[in-house]
Amino acid sequence: MDAFSVLLVDDEVEFLETLVKRLAKRKLQVTGVTSAEEAIQILGKQSVDIVVLDVKMPGMDGLEALRQIKSTSPDVEVIMLTGHANVEAAIQGMELGAFDYLMKPMDIDELLYKLQDAYKKKTLRKLAK
Numbered sequence: 001m002d003a004f005s006v007l008l009v010d011d012e013v014e015f016l017e018t019l020v021k022r023l024a025k026r027k028l029q030v031t032g033v034t035s036a037e038e039a040i041q042i043l044g045k046q047s048v049d050i051v052v053l054d055v056k057m058p059g060m061d062g063l064e065a066l067r068q069i070k071s072t073s074p075d076v077e078v079i080m081l082t083g084h085a086n087v088e089a090a091i092q093g094m095e096l097g098a099f100d101y102l103m104k105p106m107d108i109d110e111l112l113y114k115l116q117d118a119y120k121k122k123t124l125r126k127l128a129k
Contacts, residue, residue: 004049004119005029009039009065010081011057015104019052022108028115036065043073050099050118052111055082055089063093070097075125077118081106 006023010016011034020032031048033039037060039051051069055062066078080093080101090101099118102111 003027007048007051008032010054036060040068050077050115052079055080055086066093066096077122079114
């Protein structure tokens with residue numbers, strides 16, 4: 001599998017830092033930010049293949065961020081992260097164009113499989129154009 005770029009967006013700093021390290025060890029190009037606003041700024045400046053987006057954050061929440069990402073960068077795949085109480089929000093995210101969602105805390109291998117699937121989908125869509 002080709003190396004691909006992932007943008008992680010989560011306001012829980014410790015969780016975010018751990019995830020960035022674990023994915024970087026697996027040879028992914030990973031950037032981590034703590035707010036949806038930062039994520040939108042990065043997407044305006046650089047190309048990203050997949051965004052892993054927490055649903056519940058202060059300021060702009062994950063669903064609003066997803067709307068903006070899909071309107072400005074429709075080819076970016078988005079995986080929503082949610083706690084158990086927020087499954088409805090994750091399902092709403094899927095309706096808004098998210099690739100999939102994961103429940104926190106998730107297994108790193110499960111996240112890797114979802115990332116690989118999302119990247120395959122993006123690559124196949126690019127080839128079909």
